[in-house]
Amino acid sequence: MLRSHPISRRLHRVSLELLDFVAQLGPLRATLSAKPAIRGNEQKRRDRAISVFWGMACHTLFGIAVSAMIISLWFGMSRSLGTVPAPWHWVANIFLLLQFPIAHSVLLTRAGNKVLTRMAPLGTGRTLSTTTYAMIASIQLLALFLLWTPSGIIWWQATGFSYWLVATLFAASWILLIKASWDAGAEVQSGLLGWVSLLRGVSPQFPPMPTTGLFRAVRQPIYVSFALTTWTVPTWTPDQLIVASVLTAYCLIGPLAKERRFARMYGAAWESYRRRTPYWVPTAFGLRIMQKKKDGNR
Numbered sequence: 001m002l003r004s005h006p007i008s009r010r011l012h013r014v015s016l017e018l019l020d021f022v023a024q025l026g027p028l029r030a031t032l033s034a035k036p037a038i039r040g041n042e043q044k045r046r047d048r049a050i051s052v053f054w055g056m057a058c059h060t061l062f063g064i065a066v067s068a069m070i071i072s073l074w075f076g077m078s079r080s081l082g083t084v085p086a087p088w089h090w091v092a093n094i095f096l097l098l099q100f101p102i103a104h105s106v107l108l109t110r111a112g113n114k115v116l117t118r119m120a121p122l123g124t125g126r127t128l129s130t131t132t133y134a135m136i137a138s139i140q141l142l143a144l145f146l147l148w149t150p151s152g153i154i155w156w157q158a159t160g161f162s163y164w165l166v167a168t169l170f171a172a173s174w175i176l177l178i179k180a181s182w183d184a185g186a187e188v189q190s191g192l193l194g195w196v197s198l199l200r201g202v203s204p205q206f207p208p209m210p211t212t213g214l215f216r217a218v219r220q221p222i223y224v225s226f227a228l229t230t231w232t233v234p235t236w237t238p239d240q241l242i243v244a245s246v247l248t249a250y251c252l253i254g255p256l257a258k259e260r261r262f263a264r265m266y267g268a269a270w271e272s273y274r275r276r277t278p279y280w281v282p283t284a285f286g287l288r289i290m291q292k293k294k295d296g297n298r
Helices: 006-025 029-033 041-074 088-106 110-117 129-147 160-189 192-200 221-231 238-253 255-266 268-276 284-296
Strands: none
Touching (some): 041 221, 088 129, 129 192, 160 192, 221 238, 238 255
């Protein structure tokens, strides 16, 4: 029989306090207000242990992966841990570059979702699927940005005014990415939803179809801002150009499959939103709508 360790109980209390704080900001409100399923004490302890471990692993990997991505892009992919000798380093680099968009897209399909549900222990896979997905995406980003083998060629480095201008644009791109992820449902994008649902003993309560915030301007603000982070860098190398080009191509093509899935899920509501909102590039009309909504909320 599983016994509750004092450290586990303490982590559980801290987790609940943090979740209450997050819920006040918006995410997880539906999940934390849902009525938990009836579970025995042993199952509660088991689910608590698995959820806390899965959550800690997910967010640790997520934080390290984002940090690695920021640092690597900042230096134009000129600093990394990869040491594959030439000319084979380009083969290894292309593999690292392609594995992210391919697996990231495949896991969003029905077949990919079945794989996700088998990756967590003791029948918790379905509930933890969003957390598992975020963990895998983090591992993929870590592999790409930590194991890349730099070419050693630097084309351009910003200095003086151009350095501060590019640094500002780089920071703005990341702020946009954070805002877009929040608007889409921070609990899903960060992997928070899965492990919190298991901890609470409820089915994951997904946020509604995103149409507010940056989603009023374009349908795919996460992909737009993600692509922008690869182009607003102060150091340019052949490595950076390849990474930026491939990831931007993915950000342009990848959401099409997501939109087909949304069409099946939301039907007429999605079609109406699709018709009035541009795919990638905001229009003056869309920006005016955002401003009117913002003024109306004051």
